Amino acid sequence: MSAPLVKGWCPGAFRPMMSGDGLVVRVRPPLGEVSATQAAGLADLAERHGSGVIEATARANLQLRGVSESAYPALIQDLRALGLLGDADSEARRNLVLDPFRAPKTDQIARGFLDGLSRTEFSALPGKFGFVVDPGTPRRLAGISGDIRIESSAEGMILRADGCATGRLLGDTDEAIALGLNLARWFLTSGGVGADGRGRMARHLDGGTALPDALSGDVDPSPAAPEPQPGRQGHGVCVAAAFGQFTSGALRALSETGGPIRVTPYRMLYLPAVTDLxxxxxxxxxxxxxxxxxxxxxxxxxCPQATVQTRDLARRLALSVPEGQCWHVSGCAKGCAYPRFADLTLVGRDGAFDLVKQGTPWDDPIRRGLSPLEIDTEIRS
Ligand code: SF4
Structure with a gap:
């Protein structure tokens, strides 16, 4: 498998990424939620400064595409006016994914993490280093990548370092915040960040560095919930769009419901206060x-890293996907759209596709170099 170009950072509002269709500007909504006013404002900005599409990402962020370099300064000013930007330094470390169907303690813990991470002592944390706040039962974010995890267990809330099967029992939200930040401190001081500024918790532990007793435990996390689907969920409604791309018109229609809108890592939006679809x-x-x-x-x-078109093929294949299965067409082995297990994954490489069954885009393929026509034959066999 040819390795994708790993940049070690994700595009942010202050660090936009140049793509084949202009700049990609990613917004990390505070606590993973935008108000109706902010959603309507984002729809306007996508039309005024970008391609008119707002993408929900697999890290529960929103991004505008097709922004020209000349429009970028005005876009930043407008995003700031909407209250969607922090300062440039702490913005890069606001890498939290929250359970979108959450209990009040989820917000409290996330606020504590955001407050702590704004301190300069954490400025060396790698751009991809992230926190997952998932204290409900069952766990909603079990399949979502994150280095420091607050999760539920049969005994109560736990802190779990990614790469450990079990975690340490926590007494309350204050302890969750304090020990979560201690774990980030330990990661920094124990050599988790390489000379290139990159590093992930699971890799660090895999390399033989042992967690201190105070930050580890033997409590199993609670079972994982199935991935949520569009439609009514709890007291609200989950809404999706093809490939996680919400048109400005669709986002504006959602804003007209008047309630807050949460971004999920399933490339869907969740409206917690809406009952009518x-x-x-x-x-x-x-x-x-x-x-x-x-x-x-x-x-x-x-995307400059892609050598194949993806979405036309995905639309064509959609009708062939058996019920209950998930297929993934990825432009390269990085797997941005769905960085996890799928029943079938097609991975672009050198203008053709490699085929992975029951795996991730970076797993070894069972077939290599397939053309779109050969893919049809392959999936029927
Ligand atoms: S997975 Fe797709 S979007 Fe991500 S870098 Fe590869 S080609 Fe680009």
């Missing part, structure tokens, strides 16, 4: 919609 042709509310069974990243020509 919003109506817009670009929104997917049916869990059986064929486009929900296939994931695809930007691909060529939008």
């Amino acid at each position: 919003p109506d817009h042709p670009d929104l997917i509310l049916d869990p059986q919609d064929a486009l929900r069974r296939v994931q695809a990243c930007t691909g060529a020509p939008g």
